[in-house]
Amino acid sequence: MSLAGKARFQFMKDVGAPALFALNKSAARKKRRPRPANPDFGPPLACAGRLKEIMARHYYLARFAKGARPVAWVTSGAPVELLRAFGYYTIYPENHGALCGAQKMGPELCQAAEEQGFSPDLCSYARVDLGHFFSRKTPAGRLPRPDLLFCSNNICQTVVYWYKVLAHYLKVPLVMFDTPFHFEEFTEADLDYMARQIQEMIPELERHSGRRFDEAYFRSVTQLSRDTSLLWGQCLATMKARPAPMTIFDAFVHLAPVVSLRGLPVAQEYYKILLAELEERAAKGVGALRQEKKRLMWDNIAIWYKVRDFSNLFASRGMNFVVATYTNAWAETIQYLNLDDPFKSVAQTYGLVILNNNLEHRLQLMSQMVKDYAVDGLVLHSARSCKPYSVGQYDLKRLISQRLGIPAVVIEADITDYRMFSEEQAATRLEAFFEALEAA
Amino acid sequence: MTAQPLAIPSRSHYLTAQKERGRKVLGVFPAQYPREILWAHDIAPMEIWDPPLEPGSAPAHLQPYICAVVRQGLELVLRGGAARLDGLLVPHTCDSLQNLASLLNDYLELPVPVLFFYHPKEPFRDSARAYYRRQLTILDQKLAARFGPRREGALEQAVAWGQRVAELAGRTYDLRARGQLSAPALEFYRVLRAGEFLHPEDHIPLLEEFLAVHQGPAPAGPVVLLSGVLPNPKELLSLLDQQGARVGHDDFLGLSRRLLFPASQAADPFDALCEQYFALPPCSTRGSALSQRLDWLKGLAQASGARGVIFYVVKFCEPELFDVPPLMAGLKEQGLATMSLEVELNQGVSGQIATRVEAFLEMLS
Numbered sequence: 039m040s041l042a043g044k045a046r047f048q049f050m051k052d053v054g055a056p057a058l059f060a061l062n063k064s065a066a067r068k069k070r071r072p073r074p075a076n077p078d079f080g081p082p083l084a085c086a087g088r089l090k091e092i093m094a095r096h097y098y099l100a101r102f103a104k105g106a107r108p109v110a111w112v113t114s115g116a117p118v119e120l121l122r123a124f125g126y127y128t129i130y131p132e133n134h135g136a137l138c139g140a141q142k143m144g145p146e147l148c149q150a151a152e153e154q155g156f157s158p159d160l161c162s163y164a165r166v167d168l169g170h171f172f173s174r175k176t177p178a179g180r181l182p183r184p185d186l187l188f189c190s191n192n193i194c195q196t197v198v199y200w201y202k203v204l205a206h207y208l209k210v211p212l213v214m215f216d217t218p219f220h221f222e223e224f225t226e227a228d229l230d231y232m233a234r235q236i237q238e239m240i241p242e243l244e245r246h247s248g249r250r251f252d253e254a255y256f257r258s259v260t261q262l263s264r265d266t267s268l269l270w271g272q273c274l275a276t277m278k279a280r281p282a283p284m285t286i287f288d289a290f291v292h293l294a295p296v297v298s299l300r301g302l303p304v305a306q307e308y309y310k311i312l313l314a315e316l317e318e319r320a321a322k323g324v325g326a327l328r329q330e331k332k333r334l335m336w337d338n339i340a341i342w343y344k345v346r347d348f349s350n351l352f353a354s355r356g357m358n359f360v361v362a363t364y365t366n367a368w369a370e371t372i373q374y375l376n377l378d379d380p381f382k383s384v385a386q387t388y389g390l391v392i393l394n395n396n397l398e399h400r401l402q403l404m405s406q407m408v409k410d411y412a413v414d415g416l417v418l419h420s421a422r423s424c425k426p427y428s429v430g431q432y433d434l435k436r437l438i439s440q441r442l443g444i445p446a447v448v449i450e451a452d453i454t455d456y457r458m459f460s461e462e463q464a465a466t467r468l469e470a471f472f473e474a475l476e477a478a
Numbered sequence: 479m480t481a482q483p484l485a486i487p488s489r490s491h492y493l494t495a496q497k498e499r500g501r502k503v504l505g506v507f508p509a510q511y512p513r514e515i516l517w518a519h520d521i522a523p524m525e526i527w528d529p530p531l532e533p534g535s536a537p538a539h540l541q542p543y544i545c546a547v548v549r550q551g552l553e554l555v556l557r558g559g560a561a562r563l564d565g566l567l568v569p570h571t572c573d574s575l576q577n578l579a580s581l582l583n584d585y586l587e588l589p590v591p592v593l594f595f596y597h598p599k600e601p602f603r604d605s606a607r608a609y610y611r612r613q614l615t616i617l618d619q620k621l622a623a624r625f626g627p628r629r630e631g632a633l634e635q636a637v638a639w640g641q642r643v644a645e646l647a648g649r650t651y652d653l654r655a656r657g658q659l660s661a662p663a664l665e666f667y668r669v670l671r672a673g674e675f676l677h678p679e680d681h682i683p684l685l686e687e688f689l690a691v692h693q694g695p696a697p698a699g700p701v702v703l704l705s706g707v708l709p710n711p712k713e714l715l716s717l718l719d720q721q722g723a724r725v726g727h728d729d730f731l732g733l734s735r736r737l738l739f740p741a742s743q744a745a746d747p748f749d750a751l752c753e754q755y756f757a758l759p760p761c762s763t764r765g766s767a768l769s770q771r772l773d774w775l776k777g778l779a780q781a782s783g784a785r786g787v788i789f790y791v792v793k794f795c796e797p798e799l800f801d802v803p804p805l806m807a808g809l810k811e812q813g814l815a816t817m818s819l820e821v822e823l824n825q826g827v828s829g830q831i832a833t834r835v836e837a838f839l840e841m842l843s
């Protein structure tokens with residue numbers, strides 16, 4: 039890390055970025071022709087602008103991070119608190135993949151990876167990321183090259199294979215957190231193994247970052263992370279109100295800080311603002327939809343290139359997604375985080391996330407959500423990219439429909455690669471689903 | 479004169495015979511599990527890799543983008559395969575098998591228990607070693623709770639069997655690498671793969687016989703390495719044999735990556751199993767670094783005189799498909815020729831693939 043690099047980063051953080059965003063804001067205000075309001079929706083969330091600013095600033099500052107701070111690329115389920123304790127600037131390739139997916143750049147970047155021999159059957163977050171590596175294309179300006187890769191297989195084994203490839207190409211170290219799959223019970227052996235690994239990673243990270251571990255600071259970051267996730271959980275819980283003050287399609291976007299900026303004050307502050315707004319809307323009966331006739335649950339990651347289309351389609355039917363297993367994942371296990379025993383409780387919090395948990399857990403969780411959120415129907419996105427989220431969904435659909443008597447539909451798609459999406463097939467399935475729901 | 483193929487019973491007959499002699503039989507999905515612990519409990523593992531079944535019930539439970547190992551394994555279970563077994567064991571190999579384990583256990587109401595085995599992934603820090611040892615004892619206790627305690631000395635005996643199988647497999651691989659094994663590839667893999675269901679009491683004599691019959695000069699054609707999950711479709715092996723090629727070595731998940739390890743000298747059988755697990759060749763499903771796997775393949779090529787590597791990958795197999803492009807690039811840098819084939823199990827080899835393989839071999843000659 040150089041002094042000049044640090045000074046430049048600090049300057050951009052304190053002066054450059056705020057000035058640039060103020061300029062952009064005023065230019066956008068002058069240019070903006072208001073988009074005609076869609077009559078199916080209630081008033082948009084006021085803090086959406088703030089969210090955009092936070093995420094844009096994060097990616098913007100990333101360009102100056104190199105040389106000022108150690109930079110790590112991290113998987114979405116990894117215990118980032120540990121990295122924060124060493125001052126890492128973190129980039130989440132999955133979040134970047136979602137961004138590319140939403141901007142409909144998925145196929146182009148996937149193809150760049152395929153041209154280098156990577157199979158089109160691989161997870162498209164990985165292909166987008168590798169495609170970015172080969173082509174340097176990104177809607178985020180420029181991503182800083184990592185000094186370290188940090189990965190946990192609590193979301194999938196795929197990230198291990200993907201990060202190994204990155205480590206090989208980038209010639210940077212990979213720190214891996216191995217989390218045994220929760221098949222039936224979490225044994226003491228599983229917990230000890232994970233807690234010990236966190237302790238073993240400390241000297242590794244000291245070596246890689248050149249900084250000493252400060253346990254008190256680690257605890258404070260962990261506290262911040264816990265508070266942020268709890269706030270996010272409270273935001274989601276406001277959607278129990280009828281009408282729900284936001285849609286899951288909003289939540290997919292508002293999820294970004296808890297994924298990418300967890301453990302930083304900015305994320306916590308943001309969710310305070312969001313929560314206040316959602317509570318106010320709920321109290322005043324302001325819904326995301328003008329008319330909320332049916333309430334739905336979403337399973338699996340978003341279909342990023344279809345978020346707007348689906349949002350409009352469902353809204354036109356008066357159907358609102360009020361809960362999703364995906365958005366819930368960053369709030370679900372946070373109650374295990376206990377500062378009296380940070381290593382073991384971090385292990386438990388991260389070891390028990392939905393994708394590292396068995397399918398019986400998923401069935402129970404979703405059944406509870408159906409009740410808590412008064413859900414009328416279920417949409418399962420069978421994501422070709424994501425085996426751990428998708429294998430088991432056919433039976434999940436069958437069991438939830440049978441036991442709870444609600445209609446359910448599986449849509450075959452992908453998270454970012456829309457070459458894998460058949461409009462026709464989805465439309466046919468959704469039409470049948472709408473009929474069943476409307477007849478119920 | 480070509481030696482006759484050795485006699486190996488069919489899986490189905492063998493399963494019946496094992497039950498008749500009072501052994502329990504567990505169906506085991508790929509790949510890595512401590513078979514010695516099963517043997518010690520007088521349980522015969524019957525591994526489920528590639529049953530040749532047409533799709534029937536499995537597509538109602540699995541998306542079409544899941545690999546054939548998982549799809550066909552589930553098909554076997556759903557067609558009543560599970561009812562002939564005393565249980566199923568699913569090791570934690572990849573995302574698809576992880577969820578298959580849970581699907582079998584949580585949703586499908588099978589008539590038999592489903593056990594799960596988690597083995598640590600790299601990097602193997604001290605915690606991983608301690609954890610693996612505990613996993614071994616937990617599995618041992620689970621089997622005891624379900625099937626009764628094991629006989630005194632049974633685990634030591636089982637470890638010795640495992641080491642003997644590894645030693646014999648190692649010798650066959652070694653002879654083949656040096657061009658001193660006359661067996662065609664098809665017969666080599668038929669005999670080695672018989673260990674997927676034969677008890678070591680039967681597999682050890684088979685391997686001994688195989689060595690006795692087949693020591694002798696190998697065909698003088700081009701030498702290739704095979705890499706992937708398992709040698710299926712076997713028509714590719716026949717094609718290599720017909721072309722006079724010699725398989726110098728392999729790094730198949732189902733074969734060398736779990737068969738070849740140096741015998742541990744540890745007195746405690748759990749310690750021995752631990753040491754042997756951590757001494758296995760590098761493997762995508764255990765999270766080995768690409769540099770390790772690349773060096774391993776280069777070493778195999780050097781030891782066997784192979785000048786080309788055929789990646790023979792099961793379609794949709796993520797652990798392998800991620801590794802292939804950087805491995806191919808790294809091998810090419812070493813002057814090795816490479817080709818990659820994505821295959822469906824038990825579907826034969828298309829004319830187009832056969833032509834590609836023939837051209838590849840010609841280039842190596």
Ligand code: SF4
Pocket residue numbers: 132161162163164193194195196197339393423424425426427453
């Ligand atoms: S989409 Fe699924 S497979 Fe891909 S990185 Fe995320 S969790 Fe892993």
Ligand code: SF4
Pocket residue numbers: 508545546547548571572573574575707763792794795796797798
């Ligand atoms: S072939 Fe690959 S994806 Fe399929 S079960 Fe084996 S390791 Fe898993």
